[in-house]
Amino acid sequence: MLEIKGLKVKLEDEDKQILKGVDLTVEAGKVHAIMGPNGSGKSTLSYVLSGRDGYEVTEGAASLDGEDLLEMEPEERAAEGLFLAFQYPVEIPGVSNMTFLRTAVNAQRKARDEEELSAADFLKDIRAKAKTLKIDADMLKRPVNMGFSGGEKKRNEILQMAMLEPKMCILDETDSGLDVDAMKLVSEGVNALRSEGRGFLVITHYQRLLDHIKPDVVHIMADGRIVKTGGPELALEVEENGYADILAEVA
Amino acid sequence: MGLLDVKQEATEARLSGVTLPESGAWLATARADALARVKTMGLPHARDEYWKYTRPGTLTQADAPEAALYDTDEAPIFDGIERLNVVFVDGVFSAEESDDLTGEGLSIERLADIAQNDIHWAKELYGVLETKGQTPVQRPLAALNTALATDGVVIRVSGEVSKPVNLSYRHRDTTSDAALHHVVKLEEGAKVTLLENGPGAARFNQVLEVEVADKAEFHHVRAQGRDHERRNVTHIFARLGTESVFKSFTVTVNGVLTRNEAVLELTGDDAVAHVAGACVGDGEFHHDDTVFVTHNAVNCESRQVFKKVLRNGATGVFQGKILVQPDAQKTDGYQISQSLLLDDDSQFLAKPELEIYADDVACSHGSTSGAIDEEGLFYLRARGIPKDIATDLMTLAFLAEAVEEIESDELSDAIISRLESWLERRRG
Numbered sequence: 001m002l003e004i005k006g007l008k009v010k011l012e013d014e015d016k017q018i019l020k021g022v023d024l025t026v027e028a029g030k031v032h033a034i035m036g037p038n039g040s041g042k043s044t045l046s047y048v049l050s051g052r053d054g055y056e057v058t059e060g061a062a063s064l065d066g067e068d069l070l071e072m073e074p075e076e077r078a079a080e081g082l083f084l085a086f087q088y089p090v091e092i093p094g095v096s097n098m099t100f101l102r103t104a105v106n107a108q109r110k111a112r113d114e115e116e117l118s119a120a121d122f123l124k125d126i127r128a129k130a131k132t133l134k135i136d137a138d139m140l141k142r143p144v145n146m147g148f149s150g151g152e153k154k155r156n157e158i159l160q161m162a163m164l165e166p167k168m169c170i171l172d173e174t175d176s177g178l179d180v181d182a183m184k185l186v187s188e189g190v191n192a193l194r195s196e197g198r199g200f201l202v203i204t205h206y207q208r209l210l211d212h213i214k215p216d217v218v219h220i221m222a223d224g225r226i227v228k229t230g231g232p233e234l235a236l237e238v239e240e241n242g243y244a245d246i247l248a249e250v251a
Numbered sequence: 252m253g254l255l256d257v258k259q260e261a262t263e264a265r266l267s268g269v270t271l272p273e274s275g276a277w278l279a280t281a282r283a284d285a286l287a288r289v290k291t292m293g294l295p296h297a298r299d300e301y302w303k304y305t306r307p308g309t310l311t312q313a314d315a316p317e318a319a320l321y322d323t324d325e326a327p328i329f330d331g332i333e334r335l336n337v338v339f340v341d342g343v344f345s346a347e348e349s350d351d352l353t354g355e356g357l358s359i360e361r362l363a364d365i366a367q368n369d370i371h372w373a374k375e376l377y378g379v380l381e382t383k384g385q386t387p388v389q390r391p392l393a394a395l396n397t398a399l400a401t402d403g404v405v406i407r408v409s410g411e412v413s414k415p416v417n418l419s420y421r422h423r424d425t426t427s428d429a430a431l432h433h434v435v436k437l438e439e440g441a442k443v444t445l446l447e448n449g450p451g452a453a454r455f456n457q458v459l460e461v462e463v464a465d466k467a468e469f470h471h472v473r474a475q476g477r478d479h480e481r482r483n484v485t486h487i488f489a490r491l492g493t494e495s496v497f498k499s500f501t502v503t504v505n506g507v508l509t510r511n512e513a514v515l516e517l518t519g520d521d522a523v524a525h526v527a528g529a530c531v532g533d534g535e536f537h538h539d540d541t542v543f544v545t546h547n548a549v550n551c552e553s554r555q556v557f558k559k560v561l562r563n564g565a566t567g568v569f570q571g572k573i574l575v576q577p578d579a580q581k582t583d584g585y586q587i588s589q590s591l592l593l594d595d596d597s598q599f600l601a602k603p604e605l606e607i608y609a610d611d612v613a614c615s616h617g618s619t620s621g622a623i624d625e626e627g628l629f630y631l632r633a634r635g636i637p638k639d640i641a642t643d644l645m646t647l648a649f650l651a652e653a654v655e656e657i658e659s660d661e662l663s664d665a666i667i668s669r670l671e672s673w674l675e676r677r678r679g
């Protein structure tokens with residue numbers, strides 16, 4: 001589903017190489033996790049895949065179901081089914097969460113030549129999904145992420161994911177800042193979306209999230225590369241021993 | 252030749268062919284006085300401090316520059332609102348297109364109709380508030396209007412009027428040069444909402460004088476839209492009595508040149524004056540909001556909230572002043588002007604001023620101009636919202652803060668949905 005080959009990325013304005021050749025394939029129906037030390041390039045990878053400005057791809061390729069992602073505008077990637085739950089969700093003053101989501105859902109439908117969702121159907125859908133994530137009506141009416149607590153912002157990301165029903169979901173540290181109950185809500189939200197046709201790439205520092213969302217594959221990223229790939233046991237190893245051993249081993 | 256000479260000559264040249272409209276005693280005096288004021292002040296000149304950011308040439312030249320008519324393929328903005336419609340075509344009242352000018356709690360007369368009277372109550376306001384508003388800063392185009400305006404409405408409000416009065420302007424002649432002068436007098440405890448919309452003329456000079464007596468409430472919502480080539484200069488002069496309320500809001504879209512001046516004086520204690528504007532400028536567009544609020548009484552509140560979104564080389568101007576006189580203690584004055592520049596070609600020029608002579612006051616002002624928040628834009632796009640729609644969503648959100656100054660939800664909804672459709676139309 002998501003195929004990344006030899007991806008090298010530098011900053012546009014600076015002579016700084018961040019990704020130094022990333023190879024990664026996420027198959028439909030699978031959950032892959034990426035762990036790795038701070039600053040290793042995990043968020044950069046997620047941003048480059050979703051089309052944020054400021055990066056220059058110097059080599060390599062990334063595709064979703066065979067479609068070249070790197071050639072597309074961010075909104076086209078989203079309409080193709082790529083979703084990024086941001087590590088730091090952005091506040092947008094003045095645009096209500098509800099308007100934002102309805103515009104997004106319908107823009108994607110339009111891009112795919114599907115019929116737009118009626119106001120009533122949309123409302124029904126969002127109310128039901130918000131409820132399972134314990135997001136109340138007030139949060140839906142408020143401007144996007146404005147004044148939301150850290151945990152509320154993360155739940156709001158999952159709500160967006162649930163509404164947009166993407167094919168390929170990238171979650172960048174969605175677990176950070178969540179209390180135990182919220183972690184459960186978010187994991188349940190993710191698990192509810194797991195399906196044969198959908199792939200997940202979960203970036204995290206902690207085993208805790210992976211207890212709830214059982215990954216099929218775990219990758220370790222260091223200094224702009226995937227340095228090790230294994231099963232769920234790899235995450236447990238990191239949890240216990242940190243990265244030192246793994247990094248020494250691949251050095 | 253000094254500036255004064257240049258101005259003097261230009262003014263004399265401009266006025267040489269002008270004859271005052273024939274009118275009855277009360278109005279003839281007001282017109283003659285106004286003409287004398289224009290001669291003394293001279294018409295605005297590019298080197299006047301008050302016209303530093305806006306070129307007055309096309310507003311002062313003898314003939315109106317041609318302005319194409321625009322497609323009227325959308326219903327007038329206030330059509331969905333129950334109102335009393337008063338229509339002017341190229342600056343001339345149209346009885347056929349207007350509603351019957353009667354309403355409970357108010358009387359509406361046409362200026363052209365009362366012009367021949369020897370005496371009329373409007374004498375106490377017509378050109379009077381304008382004259383007062385000439386100090387400390389001169390506004391010669393308003394005096395010119397007082398001298399030359401041949402039409403307008405004179406409204407006296409004695410009670411609470413539920414249906415808004417809507418002054419609708421229509422532009423059907425590409426070279427029309429219109430001057431309208433309206434007078435509104437709210438008696439004690441009276442309440443009315445005045446709506447204005449539509450393109451006035453190729454060149455449109457308008458004065459609105461409003462007297463808000465004690466405990467009276469005046470609401471004003473105005474839409475200046477979509478007639479790309481028009482040139483507008485408007486002045487509002489208002490005097491506020493004790494515990495009175497004055498709230499004015501203007502939305503502006505397009506127009507090569509618009510200068511909206513508001514000159515408000517709070518003369519009674521505990522009065523409230525708000526003036527706000529939202530504007531969207533694109534390409535050959537110049538919009539100037541010039542506001543002067545004078546606090547002359549105790550415990551009054553004033554607010555100025557102006558928001559502009561500019562692109563493709565559009566220019567926005569804000570000159571706003573709060574003047575607090577020595578006796579105006581406990582004044583609460585607020586002023587904010589902000590612009591969102593969607594590209595590097597557009598510019599925002601602001602001159603916010605506070606002049607305070609009382610010691611127990613709370614006044615604040617701020618002016619900012621900035622680009623769109625790229626982080627926010629990317630976030631919206633990452634959810635599948637195309638860049639142009641995302642930009643417009645953020646544009647609307649930015650303007651909404653000014654639109655929210657309108658008290659009536661029905662009216663602010665009308666403004667927002669019209670802004671939405673204008674933005675949508677522009678996206679194509």
Ligand SMILES: Nc1ncnc2c1ncn2[C@@H]1O[C@H](COP(=O)(O)OP(=O)(O)OP(=O)(O)O)[C@@H](O)[C@H]1O
Pocket residue numbers: 011018036037038039040041042043044045054087
């Ligand atoms: N726009 C930028 N300007 C300067 N440096 C940047 C920029 N974007 C990323 N970097 C640098 O690139 C490196 C990788 O950053 P990235 O955010 O991808 O790390 P990460 O693996 O997500 O880290 P964390 O676990 O802390 O979230 C860091 O050294 C970071 O400082």
Ligand SMILES: [Mg+2]
Pocket residue numbers: 042043044087172173
């Ligand atoms: Mg990160």
